Amino acid sequence: MIETLEHYAALTRVAVVETLAGGEPAAYLYDLVRDYAAREGKGLRPGLLLATADACGASTRTALPAAAALELLHTAFLIHDDVEDHSRLRRGRPTLHELHGVALAINAGDALANLAMQPLMSSAFPRYRSREVLAELRMAIRQTTEGQALELGWRRHGVVDLTDVDYLELVGRKTCWYTTMAPLRIGAHLGRWRPDPAAVDRLGFLAGCAFQIRDDLLDLAPGGQVGKEPRSDITEGKRTLMLIHLLGTAPPTDRAWVVDYLTQAEDQRTPCDQERLLRLMIDAGSLAYAEQVAGVLAAAAQRALVDAFADVPRSPALDFLAELVDYLVCRSS
Amino acid sequence: MIETLEHYAALTRVAVVETLAGGEPAAYLYDLVRDYAAREGKGLRPGLLLATADACGASTRTALPAAAALELLHTAFLIHDDVEDHSRLRRGRPTLHELHGVALAINAGDALANLAMQPLMSSAFPRYRSREVLAELRMAIRQTTEGQALELGWRRHGVVDLTDVDYLELVGRKTCWYTTMAPLRIGAHLGRWRPDPAAVDRLGFLAGCAFQIRDDLLDLAPGGQVGKEPRSDITEGKRTLMLIHLLGTAPPTDRAWVVDYLTQAEDQRTPCDQERLLRLMIDAGSLAYAEQVAGVLAAAAQRALVDAFADVPRSPALDFLAELVDYLVCRSS
Numbered sequence: 289m290i291e292t293l294e295h296y297a298a299l300t301r302v303a304v305v306e307t308l309a310g311g312e313p314a315a316y317l318y319d320l321v322r323d324y325a326a327r328e329g330k331g332l333r334p335g336l337l338l339a340t341a342d343a344c345g346a347s348t349r350t351a352l353p354a355a356a357a358l359e360l361l362h363t364a365f366l367i368h369d370d371v372e373d374h375s376r377l378r379r380g381r382p383t384l385h386e387l388h389g390v391a392l393a394i395n396a397g398d399a400l401a402n403l404a405m406q407p408l409m410s411s412a413f414p415r416y417r418s419r420e421v422l423a424e425l426r427m428a429i430r431q432t433t434e435g436q437a438l439e440l441g442w443r444r445h446g447v448v449d450l451t452d453v454d455y456l457e458l459v460g461r462k463t464c465w466y467t468t469m470a471p472l473r474i475g476a477h478l479g480r481w482r483p484d485p486a487a488v489d490r491l492g493f494l495a496g497c498a499f500q501i502r503d504d505l506l507d508l509a510p511g512g513q514v515g516k517e518p519r520s521d522i523t524e525g526k527r528t529l530m531l532i533h534l535l536g537t538a539p540p541t542d543r544a545w546v547v548d549y550l551t552q553a554e555d556q557r558t559p560c561d562q563e564r565l566l567r568l569m570i571d572a573g574s575l576a577y578a579e580q581v582a583g584v585l586a587a588a589a590q591r592a593l594v595d596a597f598a599d600v601p602r603s604p605a606l607d608f609l610a611e612l613v614d615y616l617v618c619r620s621s
Numbered sequence: 622m623i624e625t626l627e628h629y630a631a632l633t634r635v636a637v638v639e640t641l642a643g644g645e646p647a648a649y650l651y652d653l654v655r656d657y658a659a660r661e662g663k664g665l666r667p668g669l670l671l672a673t674a675d676a677c678g679a680s681t682r683t684a685l686p687a688a689a690a691l692e693l694l695h696t697a698f699l700i701h702d703d704v705e706d707h708s709r710l711r712r713g714r715p716t717l718h719e720l721h722g723v724a725l726a727i728n729a730g731d732a733l734a735n736l737a738m739q740p741l742m743s744s745a746f747p748r749y750r751s752r753e754v755l756a757e758l759r760m761a762i763r764q765t766t767e768g769q770a771l772e773l774g775w776r777r778h779g780v781v782d783l784t785d786v787d788y789l790e791l792v793g794r795k796t797c798w799y800t801t802m803a804p805l806r807i808g809a810h811l812g813r814w815r816p817d818p819a820a821v822d823r824l825g826f827l828a829g830c831a832f833q834i835r836d837d838l839l840d841l842a843p844g845g846q847v848g849k850e851p852r853s854d855i856t857e858g859k860r861t862l863m864l865i866h867l868l869g870t871a872p873p874t875d876r877a878w879v880v881d882y883l884t885q886a887e888d889q890r891t892p893c894d895q896e897r898l899l900r901l902m903i904d905a906g907s908l909a910y911a912e913q914v915a916g917v918l919a920a921a922a923q924r925a926l927v928d929a930f931a932d933v934p935r936s937p938a939l940d941f942l943a944e945l946v947d948y949l950v951c952r953s954s
Binding site: 423 | 646701725731735742756763773777
């Protein structure tokens with residue numbers, strides 16, 4: 289499985305590097321634009337797009353411009369997300385705004401979001417396809433900014449009165465569209481076999497939610513995630529499923545303490561308080577609860593996959609797609 | 622002249638309001654996205670686009686989606702520019718990041734840059750046109766982010782060894798593309814009369830440079846510009862033509878003082894020092910020099926206008942376009 293994913297990632301990387309080659313001013317713009325792309329990610333999103341396209345009978349060559357555009361867009365999101373979240377590490381190195389200041393980082397993100405559409409404009413990519421894929425990516429940007437607004441707004445305004453449904457609405461926009469729904473929908477558009485559109489969307493939503501919950505759980509695991517600051521979600525006061533569970537189940541005094549913690553400015557939250565918040569989550573069973581919800585969503589995603597591709601002929605690509613979905617929803621790194 | 626400009630601005634406003642209607646979350650995203658658009662600007666850019674289209678024989682109805690897209694894109698730039706420049710006032714009110722924090726403002730700018738392309742996707746706008754106009758707007762974004770990178774990079778890295786040519790290169794990218802070149806080029810694309818493309822580009826460059834120099838001069842005028850902090854360019858250490866002239870002509874001790882001023886952090890520049898920098902510029906004849914350069918560029922722009930539209934039939938729209946170019950290059954407010 290991993291070899292196929294790496295194969296897709298390597299192909300995408302070549303297309304990405306080609307799109308980002310050259311450009312002036314290098315020192316203040318294009319070196320920044322290229323930086324995150326050169327810090328290799330797992331390539332989950334382009335992998336999902338290429339696997340779906342392949343399973344639906346489109347060649348990797350046909351789908352590659354769309355995969356490169358999606359990966360570039362993802363990288364552009366990361367630059368602005370890191371500024372918005374005050375993140376200090378990305379893929380094991382300082383974030384772009386730590387290296388070059390907030391102003392140049394915002395500007396590089398803008399340039400990259402624009403360049404991201406470049407692969408779709410090449411003459412190798414048919415015009416009618418370009419229009420379809422562009423519409424999907426613009427929808428993904430729309431949903432992602434809406435989800436990001438919810439997350440940032442909840443934090444800025446100290447919103448604590450949240451339910452699981454609010455969390456899934458947030459993640460459905462912030463994560464699912466560009467991580468799973470757009471790759472699946474675009475991949476399905478490109479092939480001659482047409483999976484069931486409603487089941488594809490269901491799969492995208494369920495898999496994306498399970499992926500995000502696992503991501504949030506990994507952030508809290510000892511050592512945190514590779515290349516990121518450990519437990520940054522706790523520092524940031526991010527409204528994770530675990531935090532929402534804790535707020536909903538903690539006894540009044542503990543809850544009052546948590547609310548007080550979330551009201552503090554980010555740089556006033558001490559390591560000791562952060563430790564206490566994690567301890568409260570563990571004691572309240574919030575981590576176990578999130579594990580359980582992720583498991584239910586993962587199982588439902590696997591079922592949606594079967595439904596979505598019921599009329600698509602069995603192929604190695606489809607088998608790989610099923611493995612990739614398993615990997616996404618059950619990830620442990 | 623002003624009535625026609627206001628007529629175009631009013632039409633554009635209707636299209637902009639329509640594009641930005643609705644959307645959730647309103648409080649954290651779409652209210653922010655709509656904010657700057659509701660603070661009425663002069664509508665110079667859509668006015669220029671619509672006037673050019675009209676002069677070239679395209680109806681305002683045909684060109685309006687492109688004008689709305691350009692105006693929306695301009696508004697998206699303003700949001701990020703204000704964050705990057707730490708500006709506090711925009712069109713007489715606090716900037717978006719002053720009102721809602723940097724994170725939500727960046728995110729709103731991203732959402733708006735994406736929504737800006739919406740008018741081009743409507744079924745009322747033919748597909749082949751949509752592709753052409755999108756390519757022009759993407760080029761304008763590219764050039765604008767390149768110019769912005771130069772300006773921010775020069776400031777961040779204390780670059781003082783600059784010439785008039787560097788300044789014109791900066792402005793040619795940062796200002797001209799989205800302010801004059803893209804409106805002229807797009808307007809010319811849409812009509813059946815074809816102005817001379819090379820002369821159109823020359824006009825766009827010359828008029829845009831004259832416009833920016835006048836803008837920088839207005840910033841230094843007593844009271845500054847309507848709706849902006851007065852003399853913010855001096856606070857920010859912006860590399861204007863006046864500052865570059867001063868750096869190139871000041872006696873060594875004065876120059877050393879200026880370089881020292883530019884090396885300081887922005888919030889350490891005292892009002893007294895800012896006053897001194899302005900005084901040095903006046904004494905060195907830097908303002909008079911910039912006036913002179915703007916005058917030369919304005920005259921050359923007027924000549925380029927004649928060349929560009931030599932084969933386009935005389936019409937009220939073409940007369941208005943000439944007046945608008947005069948207004949742009951000679952503006953006093």
